[in-house]
Amino acid sequence: MSEGALAKGYEFAEVESHWYSFWEENGFFRADQTSSKPPFSMVIPPPNVTGQLHIGHALNDTLQDILCRYKRLKGFEVLWVPGTDHAGIATQNVVERQLALDGLTRHQIGREAFQERVWEWRAKYGGIIINQLKRLGASCDWSRERFTMDEGLSSAVRQVFVSLYNSGLLYRGKRMINWCPRCMTALANIEVENEELNGALYHIRYPLANRKGSLIVATTRPETLLGDTAVAVNPKDNRYKGFAGEKVVLPIVGRLIPVIADPYVDREFGTGALKVTPAHDFNDFDLHSRHNLEVIQVIDERGAMTEQAGSYAGLDRFACRKQILNDLEKGGWLVKTEPHTHRVGHCYRCMNIVEPSLSLQWFVAVKPLAQTAIEAVKQGKTKIVPAKWEKDYFNWMENLEDWCVSRQIWWGHRIPAWYCGQCGEVIVSTQAPDKCSKCSGTSLEQDPDVLDTWFSSSLWPFSTLGWPEETAKLDKFYPTSTLVTAFDILFFWVARMMMMGLRFMGDVPFREVYVHALVRDAEGQKMSKSKGNVIDPLLMMEKYGTDALRFALSAFAAQGRDIKLSEERIEGYKHFVNKIWNAARLLLMNLEGFEGPAEAPEKVSGLAHRWILSRLQVVAAQTSESLDNYHFNQYAQLLYQFLWHEYCDWYLEIVKPDLYGEDPEASRLARSVAAFVMRNVLVLLHPVMPFITEEIWQRMKPFTAGASIMQESFPTPNDALLDPQAEEQMQTVMAAIVAIRNIRGEMNVPPALKVEVVCISDQDSQLELLERERRTVCDLARLSRLTVSRAGETPKPKQAAGTVVANMEVFVILKDILDFESESNRLRKELAKLEKEFSMTSRKLSNDDFLRKAPAEVIEKEREKNGRLGEKIEKLNRRLEVMKEL
RNA sequence: AGGCACGUAGCUCAGUGGGAGAGCGCUACCUUGACGCGGUAGAGGCCGACGGUUCGAAACCGUCCGUGCCUACCA
CATH class of the missing domain: 3.90.740.10 (Valyl/Leucyl/Isoleucyl-tRNA synthetase, editing domain)
Known part of the structure; x- marks a missing residue:
């Protein structure tokens, strides 16, 4: 147990910065290319070096981080390569604006001085978005951070340029292009x-x-x-x-x-x-x-x-x-x-x-490259999820025109082509030539233009892994496992990476592409600064905590739909974070001084314990399945439901008397199961909520062991803990409690007033169950007395409100406070509902076609339901008769 | 113009052939020793319209209406 009382509310600010540096300092994000574990690798869609983290990045990187953290817990060697993009036009614009403040233009200071200014600018501000990614919790391997203008990546760019040129796939020609008179450069059609x-x-x-x-x-x-x-x-x-x-x-x-x-x-x-x-x-x-x-x-x-x-x-x-x-x-x-x-x-x-303008530019002849990229997806070498994007991908790829890659700006990879002043020869080479290869003249001039930024981005999955020099990293991590991206750069980036990866690595750059939606505002409008409808993720993290933001993004990341995000929803999930905190607080207050040993969960008896352990297995399996299929919303939903509405609402409430009570054996069991489940849920939640899960996990020692929750194993369902019987019995107990609470509510019984309940059943198993769970029912339904009796052995109480749960009659004794009028109304209301359902099932069962054609189990289910409803109606009707006599 | 989505509770959305769901909001009650960022209960829906397939449709097919997005050389 860690020392110090827990605050009543979760204070995320210190927790977040503390654990992030802890993880980073301990190298938990670093990938080992010599590891024997199976690899899981991703490259980050590089944000612009000029960029600030916006909500789209927040979504994109949250989803990637969920996958990385999940795969680490699953035992993979995870590499997430981070980096930034030099964003030629955008960055040049920014620096030009800065120059303008001093009354200067780039032409006045010259090309070299201008480039120096950009590098200075990059040194000063280029790290901003990186730090914002860290703030978001992104578990990137920062030791491998890359920049598209790095020497390594630049040499990859030159090599690719020369190779394409020599194969005739890259040429210079005078054609119509789109020209931006403001940026003073050619643009690709797609731009x-x-x-x-x-x-x-x-x-x-x-x-x-x-x-x-x-x-x-x-x-x-x-x-x-x-x-x-x-x-x-x-x-x-x-x-x-x-x-x-x-x-x-x-x-x-x-x-x-x-x-x-x-x-x-x-x-x-x-x-x-x-x-x-x-x-x-x-x-x-x-x-x-x-x-x-x-x-x-x-x-x-x-x-x-x-x-x-x-x-x-x-x-x-x-x-x-x-x-x-x-x-x-x-x-x-x-x-x-x-x-x-x-x-x-x-x-x-x-x-x-x-x-539109007629201009001499460099072009990539993409048709042959596109063909292999189309084939690769058709053959399933790369899977696009959701599959509907494959159609768009094919459609775009099939209608490609040559890609104009030269830009008339100064910030970017200079085109490795030289023109001979004497004979006009064009020399394309990775190294600056010293004389003309044709006439040996020495007045060579390099093409003044630079390449489209997306040209270098298209090499990202292998250039960041050291291509063409290093091979160990490439062997281990190429092709990357998954690429996570928004659809708006499917063509700009994904399609081009496919072409380049296939051309230069001989294999696709990624096995799967997960395409997520765009984040829009509450009105469905695209967020933009000019519209003033942006939700600033940094502000959200400040106000509600990173875990709440991440959880909100995950919960809204349903496939194939745009995300309409509003601040209230993020705030709502802050409440969930707080709920987790308080569940842990209850637990930790009771673990204080607990010596153990923790019970082996397989040996546990007691209905609630068996039930929650069984449910945990089911939820763990569903969680895994959701993440394997990129159903991030389902993943979030599952854990929200389980932790709040099963673990907190029922399990902890049932177990409280054990925790507070005198029985040391019961107390030990409750603590150990509650802690076991909590520990497992923390691991399940860790991918989406890295911070609070680490914080609680650390405080739960010695129930948790090791340096960090990041080193845990993702829970795999344990069949020995699956317990359908316990789940079914709990259903009955919970249904009885809810029915009693319902009557209390409808009959306006004050919450503080304890009431007496009589349950009458003709099934031994039910009678035994209620006897065993007597304390739970009394506690959670607030009863002064519970009588469990075999049908016929006890007269049915008269001054009582009654209902039927799983064929069992439940009477809430309301001596003196029973209002006959409202009880009759209540019964009639319930009967009306039941009769509607009953007639629907009856109609089905009297339909010959249904009986002949529907599958047997469906018919059986319908019969069972019909019988149940019929009995319930009969019992309630009799009850109504009794009421009349009184 | 063509293509692709989407139309389910007041709002935001899950739900791909057999009992209409969640979160938020709303109403009532609650100083129950984790949490009022909480608890308990409740109200609220001809699942856009029409037609078809089927024993059975919110789901599959067709038509229409509405909304959004993407692509296109009608200047």
Whole structure:
């Protein structure tokens, strides 16, 4: 027993920081790659180094930590690799903002100085989220923490780049890409978020050059008119028969452009005439390729109009739109403006509207890689849970376009490609070459761009394990066992890890992927700082404790549904934590000075003891099953129910008289079983509530042995303790107690008043059971006297309220206080309910089809139920008759 | 437009073919020696609508209504 009285309420703050450092200092999170235990490994989805822990991380990392702690208790060698992501664009943005405070831009200080600033920034703030993860209780192996910009990971990136290049899977080309004019970089298609905007559809008249008439085009982006090089119509469109081959005069500009016919044009939309701006639209670019059109770039990389835009040069693209509309109106070209909602691409980092742009970039040809990644899932080498995500995975993988991986920023892995100033040769190499491999020239210049952050993230499961240098770690822990992630990065990250893992390790990066939901607010809205609806996990931990937050997240992590979290729910689970604390407090107060020995649980007698031990076995088995199947909510639910509503509400209440009583034998037994069950429940709960379980476990010595609860074994169900008979008998006892309490409540018997009860049964086993459990019934139902009698041997009491429990008649004697009116009402109310049920079962049993087709055990069950109800109704009816006579 | 979910108690949600459940909230009562962050009891639901399959449907199928999300080149 540890010294010192327990506080009445659980004080989590000191407990949490104390045990976390204890675990860390003792190396309990460290994985041993030489261990003979079976491995269980995971890599953390690396949070952005600029990040603060938000509720999504809290959920993601709580679930991972539950799995890790569970697997450790199950005897696995657990490796959970932590780390952070250099988050190229996001981090560069942050540091640029910091520079701006000093009135500087990155171009003013230069590339090298800028990179130094980022590293400084990282040294100063990069650890914040790591400490927040520790606060959450994450049992990561911190000795293996990695950063995507580490030397090891960087060399893995270079190696992969070179290898893909040499295999022809990575190339440089001039193609249409999405360009963010704010971040000044190319983006991958997936990094563009389409958002619905209320814009307008402008109808603009393009007069024919060589004859009378005009074409009216409809557009949402009139400013791009300056770069138009054609107008397209559908060849089958009768309205425009004979227009193809004509020329129109571009309004304002006066340039002549051709009218072309292409089936791509939708006759139904707008006017059926489409203006074509190949430099600034994906589809228009395709048309340009088919029809050999001119390409005129009128918008530059900052989103401003170019020299090609003539008098509009220098104007911002949106200012230009206004001006153009003005001028169109003045010149009589603007026919009409109608409201139009459409989806517009936004940069997922800064939410500015992206600009489709023709640009020279590096691309990964993903199709061949995707094919093996699809196969791997189809063959079950990687299982995605819940399985419905497999469909999305296939769908995405099958429709992949080449992945633009170059970014025009300074923070990230520099592209390992050099260009020869003399002959223009492109040299791709993991090491900087000193001369051109073709002409031996020495004026080589490295590509200024860096790689997409997700390029390095895609190597995470093996680059963090030391690839390509180390093999022992990889042998033991690759493929990783499980990846836990939210669905929003399924494509960004999971799919790409699959491709890279298969390509470079020859095997999938993980055996299972558990995809969890997104946390939303109580209204179902996505949480975001701008909406002000965020629940800050750090604040929640401060207010309610980490265990309560973790338990809430686990309890709400039902598969396939978004989590609507609100603060009250976290608060609610704080009450559960407190309940656990107080159960332990009761126990510990009574373990004080207890010398033991603890009873071997297999030898225990006594109904309540046998019952709770049996229930523990069932719950332990269900707990394991829930976690094995990622049913985190079920896991939380099970333990909540068992600990509160069985162990506390019934078992501890039954056992209290033994604890407080004089009988040393009974007291010893009660203490030892209560402690045994508590110890086991603590271990079952430990994965989700690491802190309070460790705290209580430590205080329970010598009922617990060892340095930490983390070294316990997860309880495996012991068949010798399974006791269906005890469970059934307890059901009867509890039902009797509840029935008596019910009558007391309905008849308004004051809680302090003890009453007399008579139980009448015609079954010996029932009579014996009640005799044996007499004390429990008297205590929990607050009885002054309990008479147990064989049917017919004692007259049924008259001034009493009665009911039927398991065929046994139970009478609560209410001399002087019995109100006949309300007792009759009570009986009638109960009868009404029973008769409804009875007629339902009777109807079923009189249905020939049912009797013929339903399985035998279902029919038997129905018969049994019908009989039981019938008897109960009969007894209650007789009771009602008696009442009338009085 | 297409796809995928979801619609169960006041609220948030479990429940994948045989007795409608939980937590919170609500009502009444309770200084019972772990806990009022507690205890005991109670009220509250044609399981979105309609149709079908079945002896039997909250669950399976279809249609509709409502909500949410994702994808798409109708400018």
